[in-house]
Amino acid sequence: MGDGRQVATVGHVLSGTEAVRVKLASGEWRPARVAGVDPSLDVALLRIEGEPGRPVTPAPAMPRQGQAIAAVGAPNGWGFSLLAGIVSRYGEASGMFQTQPMMQIDAPATGGNSGGPVFNTRGEAVGMVSFGKGAFNQAVPIRRVLEMTDRIRRSAFASPAG
DSSP: OTTOEEEEEOSTTSTTOSEEEEEOTTSOEEEEEEEEEETTTTEEEEEEOSSOOOOOOBOSSOOOTTOEEEEEEOGGGSOOEEEEEEEEEEEEEEOSSSEEEEEEEOSOOOTTOTTOEEEOTTSOEEEEEEEEETTEEEEEEHHHHHHHHHHHHHHHHHSTTO
């Protein structure tokens, strides 16, 4: 699919989907293909066509409980928004097949924030919004996102269709 940029998002919004359109921060829409999904952690990898966008920088360490975070998303399709909050706790959440590490944040995530990055106060990615309901908002820690996307990337490139 050309020299497109690979981007992580949540898997639950891509169930049964092969191709999507992605809106970049610049407002530009780009076609993308689903490279793979790991439903156990709710992580997916997309290949976006065109020039690579600006990648996020993963944080070398996770913020401590109580430290400030910000999440970016597009709630209800209204466009980009910035949510502010703190890390409420670290723990495990029930995945489809097993429990998985998670980060609970108190930023008010709603529909459309899923897949949005969570940043520390230095602008480094610390997670990805997975699920939000009321005060309980779950984010996948960035190291788990990177591990899953690397695993998806390796299996996609190893298969004849990838």
